[in-house]
Amino acid sequence: MTTALLSVSDLAVTYRTQAGLVAAVDGVNLEVPAGAMLGLVGESGCGKTTLARALMGVLPGNARVSRGRIVLDGTDLQALSAAKRRALLWRDISFVPQSSMNSLDPVYRMRTQMREVLCGRGDLSRGAADTRAADLFQAVGLNPVRLNDFPHQFSGGMRQRAAIALALALHPKLVIADEPVTALDVIVQRQVLDMLRRLGEDMNLTAIFVTHDIAVVAYLCTVTAVMYAGRIVEYGPTADVLARPAHPYTMGLMNAFPDLEGPTQDLAPIEGSPPDLHTPPTGCRFAARCPFVQPVCTTTYPAPTDVAPDHWAACHRVGEAETLRAQATEAATWQS
């Protein structure tokens, strides 16, 4: 694999809450190769959105990075002063927000929001900014005339295209997209995904794609990272991870995921629920729900272990992955 554009090591993000400190992200190691689209998959509450915000440096007021390093293209972001870190934003790392009504400021026309970025952060003249904005709109499949519209005049899919155009404005090295297609209907979602795939190829984009949907990752991403309870449990090329998952949680997700083809036998749900991160378990965080649990799993956290080139999993039984995979396809395995 090529060199990593972004490398994260042992990153932890802690929230101050009424019930005490919660490490929503706790010891994440992650590499994003240049030119890769990385899919960060996990279920609600696993810390994927917190991780994305920590990478951007836009955590909410009650959260902070308590540990770890984020290195982007050779620069240690955590070592930078706040002003320097801010100067990198949008130029080096940009952001596609969740497709909600309010991800774009409702009171400004798209042209104004484009100019804000292109002139204010990109030092373009107004005229140059308008030309660039029109090009960007064209690139994401929007009519440049719509630059004069307010966000509420767009449909959900168009709003998401506009947000993507905004994110690409300053040729960022890395784009972080947080559930960018989740709120969209399936046909519009596919259209946006296709647009992203084409842009990715044309512009050689490096992107992190946060989602709960394995199928979206399968469709779009070259690399996949699976997150569970604040940690990355499996990482590797998408084709490899989905076809030969090495972590029981990934296997569980794959088996629970309904498909349009194949037999309609019972799906295998993963019993139980994720651990309470106020009091995280020692050892593997999936142990309580894992059908293949062994005594060692509850005492020590498994170190990431390579199963194939650039493909690792954090599981004590990673060596038996093949056997476990076969067992995991049986629904009975998952019944407690």
Add this chain to the structure above:
Amino acid sequence: MVCLTVLILSFGLSRASGNLAISIAGADASAEDIAKINHELGLDRPLPVQFVDWANRAAHGDFGESFLFHEKVSSLIEEHLPVTITLGLIAIAVAVVVAVPFGILAALYEGTYIDVAVGVVALAGQAIPSFWLGLMLILWFGVGLQWLPIAGLDDWTGYILPSIVLAFVAIPVMLRMTRSGMVDAMRSDYVRTARAKGLARISIVAKHALRNAAMPVVAVSAVQLGFILGGSVVTEVVFNIRGVGYLAWESIGKGDFPVIQAVVLLFSIIFVGLTLLSDLVGAALDPRLRGR
């Protein structure tokens, strides 16, 4: 619609008591005297007739003649209104200038001691009865320090204390709205996006958060002006200011119903007008409401 109902109400209000003529002629007036006064004032006609007649004339700005001042009501009001309106406008300006910055401050320091302190001070402001505040200000600044006049509006210094007292009605409400609007805005997706854009904090707060939070505040200040005018009676009495509120108070004390009717109606119409203005301003500021 609302205006018409208020018209009926204000008419009904003044006619609800039957002893109108008695209150004018005095309690020991003879029956003929009362009948005579009733006839002179047209009070012996059926009520609906009286109402239509009155409403018709009111629509043309003719509220009849004051029982007590023996002057046209419209000219009485014309004489007293400018003072009240001027005070109201100054007061709402004071309220905005005080409430908005402190609301922003509290929101930016949400949950800290600054926020709690601003909140408690606002509540305390809300708790102080305005007539008492007026009296205390007179004692401190008028009598104690002798900086400002204790009554009347002889020059601009006379406006200072009454506007402060009037502004106190609106400050807590506007402060809370600014604060909650800013808190919501600062947590919103578009402010997070603005942060991700690497914009300076001042630009995030002013261009994105405040621009969104200000819309309801600006709109509500028109309505608050209506409340301030409605509450002007107390302040004008305390400071002995000859405005419409004072006129109404005098008239109520003496049962001068044409004046009361006219003032109540006037305040209602002003309020309805301000509510309309508030809607229009809101729509003009918020692109999502335009074209509806």
Add this chain to the structure above:
Amino acid sequence: MRTRQIPLLVGAVIVGVTALVALAAPLLVPHDPFAQNLAQRYISPAWMAGGSSEHWFGTDGLGRDYLSRLILGARISMLIGVATIILSGTIGTVLGVLGGYFGGKVDAFVMFIVSCRLAIPLILVALTVVFMVGSSLTVVVLTIGLLLWERFAVVSRAVTRQVCGLDYVAAAWAAGCSRLWIITREVLPNIVHHLVVIATVDMAIAILLEASLSFLGLGVPPPLPSWGLMIAEGKDYMYFKPWVIEIPGIALAVLVLGINLLGDGLRDSLGANTDR
């Protein structure tokens, strides 16, 4: 204890103590609050020069014990506050819940009444009514109660609409529950915390309104010791004896502040956001 809960506690203590004082007023007063003694007019409070421990808060222009009148005044303020919110709360909640639940024409009618009420200048109309009907405690309570329901109506309408949009109301409807059942079992319990907050807000406003009316001479009639009336009575003498208006004014402000703190604290702890 968290910082944010301190105001709630302070408010609860102020309101609680005032309520106790109001209830036990006849037992607490050191003197007959109505007994005049023209020989002992305007005696200063005990802590000032010329004061005595006989009359802790001094005496008023008719030589009546100020502390006793203040204590009885608490009773009047609390009575006004509680009685008016019961009346206005009932009117406003009924209107608001009906409008919010049924929507359509019922709602349009409710909103019309509310906007009519808002257009009426509160103090002027209250003054006029009290003037015409004649001032008494009952009249003041009725007048304020009949005028001060709009906040209840607006808020209960808004939250009723919100609750009715939730699926459990549809579920109850699909389960064959009657309208009355849904309103009383599903809607009211889920909006009551909003109403409690509004009740504190309106109680504070009602107390201030009574004080204003009494101050303007058309509220609680003398010789009843309403705090507003005490300020009005002392007004002409305030340049010489400022404490005559300071004492009842502070009492009024502290009570209303207490109610506001309580309401604000409840708003936070009950999660009822009624700022907008």
Add this chain to the structure above:
Amino acid sequence: MAELIAAANLTKHYPTSRTTRQMLRGERPVVRAVDGIDLVIQRGESVGLVGESGSGKTTVGRLLLKLTEASGGTLNFDGAAVSGLSGDSLRRFRQQAQLVFQNPFDSVNPRFTIRRAVAEPLINTGVPRAERDGRIAEAMRLVHLGDFHRYADKHPSELSGGQLQRVVLARALVGRPSFLVADEPVSMLDVSVRAGILNLMRELRDRLGLTALYISHDLTLVRYVCERTLVMYLGRIVEDGPTSEVISRPAHPYTQALIKAVPRPRTDQSREDLPISGGLANAVSPPSGCRLRDRCPYAFARCAQEVPALLEVAPGHRAACHLTSPANAAAA
């Protein structure tokens, strides 16, 4: 099999806010949320209703349960006209037809205990108090919350989304209904939990022989629970057939696009362009004739002039498209 639900030309129009000009002209624009659908559900059948947001699928569910009044058309439940129900007959209907919602956290009254929430349909239908606990326990067993006493006195906020959705199912089943409408019952749930609820619904279908309508935007879910699938587009049913047929041999261009658009959890999937473009048209002024025509690559003159009828393309499989109608197929 006998018909349980039979709807003909069922219609629901909602008034929308008017512009000043429309008001002056006396126009009353409506959203044609459901615009004349015919629908028959047999006893014991599980039918899936699939469509994008704005297709009117949720409104159909509400119409079938009489939660909203139809603007036109007829609807029969068990042979009786639903519009004529009132009083006791309406109460019996309410007991027979139940509803499961999308968001479990919104669909249980937060002030109620689980016991009280599940009991609600019983309280209103005069089930004696003594019988209630037994019935509740039975319903809770059905949804695999067998140790009922562990949950009975908890409040909704103490349960997870998956558990709460089971409670909602139990509440729907406690009155032993004959018809169930489930509106996006799993779309708020995480994948690992979703599978459990889907399995449960399959199990209930087989065990209770329940007649059910599952509303979903996601064909993959419907596939696991329903033998028959309806596809809706802008207030109309465009395709109706056995689920496996609809998925493997979709007849309507819209269904074809819908199926193609679903991403698969595999990397070796088709990434070719979709046959249809653009987004959903406006339900206030939809295109004339076939509503898909402005997005459809195969549209021809007749599509603008004539509303395509829902006609059989294979045994038990119908589609509303001029291309597949027998007349055209014969000509081609």
